[in-house]
Amino acid sequence: xxxxxxxxxxxxxxxxxxxxxxxxxxxxxxxxxxxxxxxxxxxxxxxxxxxxxxxxxxxxxxxxxxxxxxxxxxxxxxxxxxxxxxxxxxxxxxxxxxxxxxxxxxxxxxxxxxxxxxxxxxxxxxxxxxxxxxxxxxxxxxxxxxxxxxxxxxxxxxxxxxxxxxxxxxxxxxxxxxxxxxxxxxxxxxxxxxxxxxxxxxxxxxxxxxxxxxxxxxxxxxxxxxxxxxxxxxxxxxxxxxxxxxxxxxxxxxxxxxxxxxxxxxxxxxxxxxxxxxxxxxxxxxxxxxxxxxxxxx
Amino acid sequence: xxxxxxxxxxxxxxxxxxxxxxxxxxxxxxxxxxxxxxxxxxxxxxxxxxxxxxxxxxxxxxxxxxxxxxxxxxxxxxxxxxxxxxxxxxxxxxxxxxxxxxxxxxxxxxxxxxxxxxxxxxxxxxxxxxxxxxxxxxxxxxxxxxxxxxxxxxxxxxxxxxxxxxxxxxxxxxxxxxxxxxxxxxxxxxxxxxxxxxxxxxxxxxxxxxxxxxxxxxxxxxxxxxxxxxxxxxxx
Numbered sequence: 001x002x003x004x005x006x007x008x009x010x011x012x013x014x015x016x017x018x019x020x021x022x023x024x025x026x027x028x029x030x031x032x033x034x035x036x037x038x039x040x041x042x043x044x045x046x047x048x049x050x051x052x053x054x055x056x057x058x059x060x061x062x063x064x065x066x067x068x069x070x071x072x073x074x075x076x077x078x079x080x081x082x083x084x085x086x087x088x089x090x091x092x093x094x095x096x097x098x099x100x101x102x103x104x105x106x107x108x109x110x111x112x113x114x115x116x117x118x119x120x121x122x123x124x125x126x127x128x129x130x131x132x133x134x135x136x137x138x139x140x141x142x143x144x145x146x147x148x149x150x151x152x153x154x155x156x157x158x159x160x161x162x163x164x165x166x167x168x169x170x171x172x173x174x175x176x177x178x179x180x181x182x183x184x185x186x187x188x189x190x191x192x193x194x195x196x197x198x199x200x201x202x203x204x205x206x207x208x209x210x211x212x213x214x215x216x217x218x219x220x221x222x223x224x225x226x227x228x229x230x231x232x233x234x235x236x237x238x239x240x241x242x243x244x245x246x247x248x249x250x251x252x253x254x255x256x257x258x259x260x261x262x263x264x265x266x267x268x269x270x271x272x273x274x275x276x277x278x279x280x281x282x283x284x285x286x287x288x289x290x291x292x293x294x295x296x297x298x
Numbered sequence: 299x300x301x302x303x304x305x306x307x308x309x310x311x312x313x314x315x316x317x318x319x320x321x322x323x324x325x326x327x328x329x330x331x332x333x334x335x336x337x338x339x340x341x342x343x344x345x346x347x348x349x350x351x352x353x354x355x356x357x358x359x360x361x362x363x364x365x366x367x368x369x370x371x372x373x374x375x376x377x378x379x380x381x382x383x384x385x386x387x388x389x390x391x392x393x394x395x396x397x398x399x400x401x402x403x404x405x406x407x408x409x410x411x412x413x414x415x416x417x418x419x420x421x422x423x424x425x426x427x428x429x430x431x432x433x434x435x436x437x438x439x440x441x442x443x444x445x446x447x448x449x450x451x452x453x454x455x456x457x458x459x460x461x462x463x464x465x466x467x468x469x470x471x472x473x474x475x476x477x478x479x480x481x482x483x484x485x486x487x488x489x490x491x492x493x494x495x496x497x498x499x500x501x502x503x504x505x506x507x508x509x510x511x512x513x514x515x516x517x518x519x520x521x522x523x524x525x526x527x528x529x530x531x532x533x534x
Binding site for chain 2: 170174184185186187
């Protein structure tokens with residue numbers, strides 16, 4: 001029984017990281033219809049920024065906001081100087097649907113190499129501020145640790161901040177409007193270009209937090225967050241790709257699935273199961289669990 | 299202040315949608331632009347509001363050049379456009395759609411005042427503030443689209459086919475409201491319509507557009523009385 005509960009908790013902890021990554025992908029997809037493969041690279045660079053902060057100040061708590069800020073700035077640079085000029089020049093013709101994909105993939109490669117040049121390709125360790133040892137109940141030790149608690153709490157805080165901004169502020173209204181109907185938003189006086197850039201900045205911040213949270217459990221190298229992109233993408237698609245609530249739900253569903261698979265079926269299947277879940281969701285609900293027009297409200 | 303269009307040409311690829319068009323819309327007048335499908339009516343409005351690029355010519359509202367800058371900047375100069383096909387955001391609530399039009403003004407108090415004015419014009423919207431816009435009827439959506447534009451406190455209102463797809467009774471009601479807006483404010487309205495008779499009946503000035511050129515222009519009552527116009531555009 002305790003094993004079961006432990007699996008649920010681990011699922012939530014890992015799932016909330018996937019949810020953050022999914023959120024990052026969805027924020028960009030909603031605002032500019034770009035599937036950003038470079039998100040893994042941006043999150044990785046942001047995580048290195050977090051690592052630098054921990055190295056210099058010894059504070060993991062400071063690393064989270066600074067990495068988020070770094071991730072936001074990086075995303076703004078990518079959008080302003082790469083993606084926007086690109087979309088203006090490639091809006092027509094055969095190249096239009098694939099230009100973004102090719103360029104974000106290329107950017108991912110550039111970020112991989114850039115990080116390897118700056119920080120080297122050997123693995124770095126981000127030490128968690130709290131214990132990574134599992135909690136003990138009686139004689140038994142469970143894999144769920146204080147670090148998992150930290151992950152869940154931080155992710156929930158980040159998601160609540162996003163929920164507040166999107167639902168309760170003028171900026172949030174502009175962000176939603178510009179994502180759904182850019183042309184009508186322009187006619188209403190919304191500076192859509194600026195709002196899209198802010199969407200990218202939020203996305204960069206969410207990806208950075210995901211990177212800093214997952215790093216203590218594993219090592220950091222220029223490629224270590226690529227798998228997070230895959231899981232984040234699966235979570236985003238499960239949630240419908242343009243719903244923020246869907247991204248969160250998709251992340252948790254994926255986290256629980258992975259956790260139960262590795263506990264009860266075997267770790268060998270861990271990388272297959274997400275795609276089985278994805279396939280089932282897409283076959284039964286092609287717009288994702290929360291996708292489609294009827295739920296495009298969050 | 300008036301809307302001045304001079305030698306305006308707009309191309310859609312190889313097709314010339316607007317061809318060397320010149321006309322003036324006087325302040326506080328309701329001008330109706332009528333003509334068949336493909337006459338260039340929507341293109342004209344989209345060019346004036348900054349959504350489409352002009353190929354040649356000039357267009358200005360007062361001293362503001364309408365052919366330069368983006369749509370969101372024209373709104374700040376008093377030009378609001380209700381685009382074709384119920385220009386609302388279906389995923390947002392009625393209230394959010396209205397608030398959207400006033401966000402750029404950054405003045406909550408004034409926005410509240412304008413909202414009261416809009417809800418006075420369209421009381422039905424007041425009953426549905428918390429509903430999503432996609433739950434509204436066609437007529438209500440059109441009212442919301444006009445309401446959203448009014449929330450920006452425009453001096454020049456560009457309306458693209460507000461009657462599209464609506465029942466005759468609702469059309470009449472919306473046309474009447476448009477006329478009331480012009481009568482009771484200092485707003486200038488440029489109304490583009492396929493429903494030529496309905497539009498000319500409420501308009502001061504009529505412009506008949508054919509293949510991107512002006513076929514006739516004059517007081518709306520004169521156009522209605524002109525046998526040639528009646529036969530070609532009003533259907534009897």
